[in-house]
Structures are given as structure tokens and as C-alpha cells.
Amino acid sequence: xxxxxxxxxxxxxxxxxxxxxxxxxxxxxxxxxxxxxxxxxxxxxxxxxxxxxxxxxxxxxxxxxxxxxxxxxxxxxxxxxxxxxxxxxxxxxxxxxxxxxxxxxxxxxxxxxxxxxxxxxxxxxxxxxxxxxxxxxxxxxxxxxxxxxxxxxxxxxxxxxxxxxxxxxxxxxxxxxxxxxxxxxxxxxxxxxxxxxxxxxxxxxxxxxxxxxxxxxxxxxxxxxxxxxxxxxxxxxxxxxxxxxxxxxxxxxxxxxxxxxxxxxxxxxxxxxxxxxxxxxxxxxxxxxxxxxxxxxxxxxxxxxxxxxxxxxxxxxxxxxxxxxxxxxxxxxxxxxxxxxxxxxxxxxxxxxxxxxxxxxxxxxxxxxxxxxxxxxxxxxxxxxxxxxxxxxxxxxxx
Amino acid sequence: xxxxxxxxxxxxxxxxxxxxxxxxxxxxxxxxxxxxxxxxxxxxxxxxxxxxxxxxxxxxxxxxxxxxxxxxxxxxxxxxxxxxxxxxxxxxxxxxxxxxxxxxxxxxxxxxxxxxxxxxxxxxxxxxxxxxxxxxxxxxxxxxxxxxxxxxxxxxxxxxxxxxxxxxxxxxxxxxxxxxxxxxxxxxxxxxxxxxxxxxxxxxxxxxxxxxxxxxxxxxxxxxxxxxxxxxxxxxxxxxxxxxxxxxxxxxxxxxxxxxxxxxxxxxxxxxxxxxxxxxxxxxxxxxxxxxxxxxxxxxxxxxxxxxxxxxxxxxxxxxxxxxxxxxxxxxxxxxxxxxxxxxxxxxxxxxxxxxxxxxxxxxxxxxxxxxxxxxxxxxxxxxxxxxxxxxxxxxxxx
Numbered sequence: 178x179x180x181x182x183x184x185x186x187x188x189x190x191x192x193x194x195x196x197x198x199x200x201x202x203x204x205x206x207x208x209x210x211x212x213x214x215x216x217x218x219x220x221x222x223x224x225x226x227x228x229x230x231x232x233x234x235x236x237x238x239x240x241x242x243x244x245x246x247x248x249x250x251x252x253x254x255x256x257x258x259x260x261x262x263x264x265x266x267x268x269x270x271x272x273x274x275x276x277x278x279x280x281x282x283x284x285x286x287x288x289x290x291x292x293x294x295x296x297x298x299x300x301x302x303x304x305x306x307x308x309x310x311x312x313x314x315x316x317x318x319x320x321x322x323x324x325x326x327x328x329x330x331x332x333x334x335x336x337x338x339x340x341x342x343x344x345x346x347x348x349x350x351x352x353x354x355x356x357x358x359x360x361x362x363x364x365x366x367x368x369x370x371x372x373x374x375x376x377x378x379x380x381x382x383x384x385x386x387x388x389x390x391x392x393x394x395x396x397x398x399x400x401x402x403x404x405x406x407x408x409x410x411x412x413x414x415x416x417x418x419x420x421x422x423x424x425x426x427x428x429x430x431x432x433x434x435x436x437x438x439x440x441x442x443x444x445x446x447x448x449x450x451x452x453x454x455x456x457x458x459x460x461x462x463x464x465x466x467x468x469x470x471x472x473x474x475x476x477x478x479x480x481x482x483x484x485x486x487x488x489x490x491x492x493x494x495x496x497x498x499x500x501x502x503x504x505x506x507x508x509x510x511x512x513x514x515x516x517x518x519x520x521x522x523x524x525x526x527x528x529x530x531x532x533x534x535x536x537x538x539x540x541x542x543x544x545x546x547x548x549x550x551x552x553x554x555x556x557x558x559x560x561x562x563x564x565x566x567x568x569x570x571x572x573x574x575x576x
Numbered sequence: 577x578x579x580x581x582x583x584x585x586x587x588x589x590x591x592x593x594x595x596x597x598x599x600x601x602x603x604x605x606x607x608x609x610x611x612x613x614x615x616x617x618x619x620x621x622x623x624x625x626x627x628x629x630x631x632x633x634x635x636x637x638x639x640x641x642x643x644x645x646x647x648x649x650x651x652x653x654x655x656x657x658x659x660x661x662x663x664x665x666x667x668x669x670x671x672x673x674x675x676x677x678x679x680x681x682x683x684x685x686x687x688x689x690x691x692x693x694x695x696x697x698x699x700x701x702x703x704x705x706x707x708x709x710x711x712x713x714x715x716x717x718x719x720x721x722x723x724x725x726x727x728x729x730x731x732x733x734x735x736x737x738x739x740x741x742x743x744x745x746x747x748x749x750x751x752x753x754x755x756x757x758x759x760x761x762x763x764x765x766x767x768x769x770x771x772x773x774x775x776x777x778x779x780x781x782x783x784x785x786x787x788x789x790x791x792x793x794x795x796x797x798x799x800x801x802x803x804x805x806x807x808x809x810x811x812x813x814x815x816x817x818x819x820x821x822x823x824x825x826x827x828x829x830x831x832x833x834x835x836x837x838x839x840x841x842x843x844x845x846x847x848x849x850x851x852x853x854x855x856x857x858x859x860x861x862x863x864x865x866x867x868x869x870x871x872x873x874x875x876x877x878x879x880x881x882x883x884x885x886x887x888x889x890x891x892x893x894x895x896x897x898x899x900x901x902x903x904x905x906x907x908x909x910x911x912x913x914x915x916x917x918x919x920x921x922x923x924x925x926x927x928x929x930x931x932x933x934x935x936x937x938x939x940x941x942x943x944x945x946x947x948x949x950x951x952x953x954x955x956x957x958x959x960x961x962x963x964x965x966x967x968x969x970x971x972x973x974x975x
Binding site for chain 1: 579580581582583584585586587590591592593614615617620622625626629630633634637638639640641642643644677678680681683684688689690691692693695706709710713744776778804805806814818819820821822829831832835837838839841842843844845846847848849850851
């Protein structure tokens with residue numbers, strides 16, 4: 178290589194997504210991976226998708242194959258608007274909804290539209306590494322706010338906003354947060370909204386797991402009390418239909434959305450038509466609620482198994498975790514005198530993969546004593562074996 | 577609306593893609609649209625796609641529906657690497673190829689990876705407005721270099737590069753350029769490469785129409801003599817399979833690609849699996865060359881009809897155009913004393929839509945006497961009626 182590439186300042190420090198790199202090494206068939214975030218193989222509505230796809234390509238092949246508009250397939254946009262209004266009381270005449278190529282694109286578009294280099298984005302600590310990496314790719318300064326069992330610490334958030342007038346976006350996953358599993362209380366959601374408004378700051382409400390509640394009652398979305406147009410709501414089909422189809426949606430105030438649509442157009446013109454039409458058919462001609470019930474039943478069983486196993490094999494040896502009410506992840510805390518990275522490395526040597534918690538921090542060099550486990554991807558047998566192995570290692574190291 | 581949005585500097589001046597806006601108004605069923613760039617409805621390999629899709633969803637539904645890796649579906653990457661090597665002599669051990677969600681994403685990723693705000697990107701004048709808008713969305717300074725019948729004016733290019741040390745990218749569509757229809761000569765391709773290398777500048781070689789040559793001989797790709805890793809090659813399935821599936825690919829030196837993969841990951845994690853697997857099946861289990869022959873036959877007929885009609889009805893009234901050897905567009909020049917925008921407006925009043933040429937310039941306020949017509953989307957009847965109408969208006973206005 179003779180070329181000396183002149184990279185942009187934005188990407189100079191970028192590194193590959195640590196989790197996706199871990200996943201690559203966890204793909205060895207002998208390894209039990211509790212490190213992914215994939216839906217269970219039996220979570221896909223395969224028969225319905227096969228049937229719909231066959232019909233779409235027979236009845237409307239040109240619609241599937243020709244260019245579409247950047248805002249998305251109009252029938253799906255209409256379906257989602259009604260769905261969000263009825264189910265979550267989200268959306269007003271001031272809002273617009275567009276289809277995106279997975280929720281990851283919402284993060285990219287929002288960052289691009291609102292952040293100059295070195296502007297501040299406030300996120301939960303820990304938070305979803307995929308989103309953080311997207312924000313990093315715009316040379317954004319990330320500031321994490323501690324996640325408590327009922328969501329972000331609001332005093333800390335207020336302090337961060339007071340001290341950083343160039344904080345323009347707050348990124349939150351209020352339901353069954355990835356990786357902590359935490360759901361933000363209604364009180365904190367209201368406080369978060371109030372603080373954002375007072376600081377002229379927008380909120381990205383990322384809700385990929387909202388439909389996957391196994392216990393307890395739904396908490397209203399922050400977007401549902403967004404009278405001032407400061408919430409960018411992000412939804413996804415990845416966890417409830419399929420991630421391979423790359424389909425999600427975003428809702429935001431029309432004035433904000435006008436710029437974001439142009440950014441969406443610049444990235445990929447529009448989202449794959451097949452994926453969009455598929456989702457619309459699933460939501461309108463099939464019993465989508467029944468499918469969600471099926472998913473919840475499937476994952477409730479897996480979540481319960483996971484927590485039972487943790488209670489039995491892992492908690493007695495000094496590892497703490499918070500019970501979850503939904504989602505796909507459980508966050509485990511080691512005692513503070515245990516070297517977490519060393520613990521995860523030893524687990525890998527025993528062919529069990531988890532994600533070291535520091536991957537989810539704004540600075541992976543920060544002290545961290547936690548790791549994330551996922552229960553949706555492994556089989557029940559793998560989950561059992563994996564957690565027993567975690568327990569054994571904990572016994573050896575902690576006692 | 578009470579919120580005063582603090583947009584990033586990047587997007588402040590962004591406006592919607594003029595052509596896509598024109599297309600919206602051209603969608604009135606009474607209007608003859610010569611303004612699109614869509615494949616002809618009978619260009620899609622619909623039967624094969626139906627067959628492949630049905631088989632994929634039967635034999636490997638989890639592969640279609642589960643997450644994939646950001647670099648793309650490995651079998652398709654391998655297929656494309658062989659294809660590009662055999663067909664275009666493109667690709668070395670220093671290069672990497674990844675799958676993207678349509679070629680538009682190549683432009684976005686390359687701009688993000690290499691351009692700081694106010695850096696210069698050199699493009700052809702005129703050039704593809706979709707790409708220009710993507711570059712604009714990073715607050716890039718665009719400088720256009722005049723397109724001659726054999727490609728960019730090289731003296732002008734050299735001057736621009738000499739005067740702009742922060743010119744980092746040169747964007748070119750060397751084959752059947754959109755919108756001018758021009759193919760760059762081999763001599764100019766070599767000169768372009770030499771100038772880029774001497775100025776530490778990268779080249780984006782955008783080749784969506786390369787397989788659609790109707791007359792004459794193929795000219796070697798710039799990437800085929802890229803010994804120094806300065807060419808980012810962009811290919812697309814939009815014109816040869818389907819634009820609705822959003823699938824394309826890019827090839828670049830591994831060191832440059834490492835950063836671009838991270839940007840791709842941040843945008844949409846990966847490209848729709850269905851689209852990727854479909855393209856691979858089409859290229860490996862079907863006679864893809866035969867399909868390309870079919871497309872070329874289809875479009876050769878349409879291109880010939882279009883040029884015959886122009887020769888008969890339009891050229892005699894003072895409008896000039898250059899014969900094309902491939903692609904989907906013809907560029908028409910009005911005499912310099914005719915108001916082009918007024919001409920296009922009057923055409924629209926007569927229910928014929930073309931794209932005003934200034935839409936393709938780096939600054940749409942520049943003087944321009946040309947307009948673009950497309951012959952792939954309209955039926956032969958629409959094409960005939962539309963061009964007769966252009967001729968009538970030319971006779972009235974020019975004489």
C-alpha cells in the first residue's frame with residue numbers, strides 16, 4: 178500500500194463494533210454463545226412470510242421490484258400510524274412517520290441531522306453499543322448517565338445537561354433496556370421529557386423491545402406526552418418479525434422529519450420494497466397480535482428459565498442481577514474485587530461467550546464489573562449448560 | 577410548533593432531491609413522464625425471482641430472516657469478486673468487496689469516510705443529482721468539471737485539483753453517464769487516474785449502467801488499472817435486476833474499506849438478506865449473461881426508437897443531442913437564446929415531463945440550456961407522443 182489515505186476527522190478513531198467482533202469468534206460450533214441479540218430461530222413467522230412473499234411476487238411483482246419513495250411504502254406508513262395511535266397513543270397531526278432500513282438507521286439519521294462534530298449526545302450508561310458506534314461515527318461526544326433499576330439517574334442527567342449547552346440529543350431505550358434490562362418508570366419518563374424540553378434538547382426514544390413484555394404493565398411511551406415535538410420515536414421489526422429484512426420506522430415532528438427524510442434518501446434512496454410490503458401484509462392480513470402473543474409466550478419461558486438457572490447456579494456465588502420484565506437481555510454484576518474482563522476471558526476458554534459490560538460504556542476503558550447475557554438465541558440446553566458453567570467459574574473465583 | 581430545532585451545519589441548506597420531487601408531480605396518470613430513471617417494467621427477471629424466493633424461503637428461511645454480517649452475504653461477495661475479475665479485470669489481493677443497500681450507499685459511506693465539512697469533491701458537470709445530494713448532506717463543496725463528448729475536460733480537472741488541495745474525492749460515472757449519456761475515453765480514464773494519484777485524491781467510479789451497452793466496445797474500468805488503491809468502485813443491481821431490492825456493492829483497498837465497513841454497519845447493520853441471496857442465486861444458478869443480453873436487446877430497441885424520433889421531430893427544430901452507446905438517458909441541448917426552464921415548464925403544461933438540466937449542476941442557479949430525457953420507463957407509444965410534443969414546442973419557440 179502506497180496510498181496515504183486522508184480520512185475524515187469523523188471516522189479517524191472508529192473501531193469495529195466490539196460485540197459483532199465477539200460474535201464472529203463465538204460462531205465456532207463448539208461454543209455456547211450467550212453473547213448475541215438475535216431472535217430465537219423459532220420466533221420467525223416463517224409460514225406467513227413464505228405465503229405473503231409468494232403472493233406479492235405473483236400479484237404485484239412490479240411493486241416489489243421497482244423504485245419506491247424515500248418516505249416508505251404508503252400503506253405500511255398508514256398501518257403503523259394507526260397502530261401506534263391505538264396501541265401506544267403516539268402521534269399527532271404535527272408528526273410524520275417514515276420507514277427506515279432497521280432502527281439503526283434512525284440513530285444515523287438523527288445524529289447526522291442534529292449533531293455537529295463534538296456536540297454532545299447523552300445516553301444511558303450502559304447503553305446499546307450499536308447505537309453508540311453510530312453516534313461515534315459523527316465524532317460526537319458521548320456522555321453516559323447511570324442507569325438505576327428504574328432508569329437514568331435524573332439528578333445526574335440534569336447536571337450533565339446544565340453543564341453541556343451543546344448537548345442536543347438524549348438517547349434512551351426506556352423498555353427492557355439493552356444491555357441492562359431496565360425499564361424506566363413513568364415518573365422518570367416525565368422528568369426526562371421535562372429536562373429535555375428545558376434544555377432545548379431532543380430525545381431519541383428507541384423501542385425495539387416494547388412488544389416483548391413478559392411480566393407487569395406497559396409504561397406509556399415518552400412520545401405519548403410529546404406535545405412540543407422533541408421526541409424522535411424509533412420502532413423496529415427486527416425483534417418481532419425478522420432482523421434480516423432490515424425494516425423499522427421512525428416518527429418525529431414534521432419540521433424535523435423534513436431534513437431527516439433527505440438524509441434517508443441520501444443513504445439508500447428507500448427501504449427494500451419486499452420487506453416493507455411483507456410487514457404491511459403481516460400487520461393487516463394476519464393476526465399480528467396473536468403472533469406477538471406467541472413470541473411473548475416463547476420468550477417468557479426462556480426468560481424464566483434463564484432467571485431460575487441464575488438463581489440456582491450463579492447468584493449463590495456472589496453474582497447479582499436484576500429481574501427483568503421483558504426484552505432479551507440480563508445484566509449480571511460481579512463483586513467489585515473481581516476482574517470482569519478476566520472472568521469473561523476464562524468463560525470463553527470454557528467455551529461460553531458473554532459480552533463484557535465495558536463494551537456498552539461511552540469509554541470502554543472505564544471500570545466495569547458487569548457482563549451481559551442473552552437468552553433468546555441459545556437453545557434451552559445451551560442456556561442451561563452455559564449458566565451452569567458461569568456458576569462453576571463464579572464458585573472457583575468468588576467462592 | 578414551539579420547538580426551535582438546532583440542526584447540524586451539515587443539513588442546514590439541504591433541499592429535497594429536485595428530480596424525485598418532479599417525479600412526484602409526474603405521477604399524474606395523464607402525464608407522459610420522460611423524467612424518471614426507472615427500469616422498464618418488462619426488464620425485471622420476475623419469474624426467476626419468484627422461483628428463487630420461493631426456494632430460499634422453503635430451504636433456508638432462517639438464513640433469509642436472521643441477522644447477517646455487515647460486510648454482506650459471503651457467497652454473493654465471492655460471486656461478485658470472481659465476476660468482476662473475469663469480466664472487468666477488477667480487483668487485487670489488496671482490495672475488499674462488500675455488499676451495500678444500493679449504490680447510493682457507496683456515495684454516502686465514501687463521503688462520510690473521507691470528507692470533512694467544506695472539503696472539496698470534484699464531479700462531472702452535469703452529474704447524477706442523487707449522488708450530488710448525498711455529498712451535499714456532508715456539507716461538501718462540490719466543484720463541477722465540464723463533460724465533453726469523451727468525458728471530463730482534463731485541463732479543467734487538473735486546474736481544479738491544483739487549486740484545491742482539500743479536494744479528496746473525484747466522482748465519475750464513466751459509462752453512459754447520467755445525465756449526459758457520455759462515455760469517458762480510455763485516454764481520459766488514464767489521465768484521470770494519473771491526475772488523481774498526483775494530487776493524493778481518491779476516485780469514486782460509479783458504474784450502474786456498465787452492462788447496458790448497446791453499441792460499440794467496452795472501455796476498461798478505471799479500477800482495472802488501480803495499482804495504488806485510489807479507486808472506490810461502485811456497482812449496482814438496480815438497473816440489471818431490480819432497484820426495489822436495494823442491493824449494490826463496492827470494491828476498494830482493504831485499508832480504506834476497513835473504515836467504510838464501520839460506517840456501513842452504523843447505517844443499517846447489513847443489507848437485506850433476501851435481496852443479497854436473490855442476487856447470488858440469479859448470478860450462479862441462472863444464465864445471468866442471457867438476462868443481460870435480453871436487457872440490452874430491450875433497451876437497444878428503445879434507445880434506437882428514441883434517437884430516431886429525436887432525429888425526425890426534434891433535431892430539425894434546433895435541439896441538439898449526442899448519440900449514446902448505452903445507459904438510459906439522452907441529454908438535449910437547446911439553443912443558447914432559449915430559456916430552458918420556460919421550455920420545460922411549457923412542456924409540463926402539455927403533459928410531457930423532462931428534467932431541467934440545471935438540476936444536475938453543482939449550483940442549480942447556473943446557466944443551463946439542456947434537459948434530460950429517459951427512454952427506459954415510458955412505453956414506446958408514450959415515448960413517441962412525448963417526443964413529437966417536444967418537437968412541436970421546439971418548432972413554436974425556436975422555429
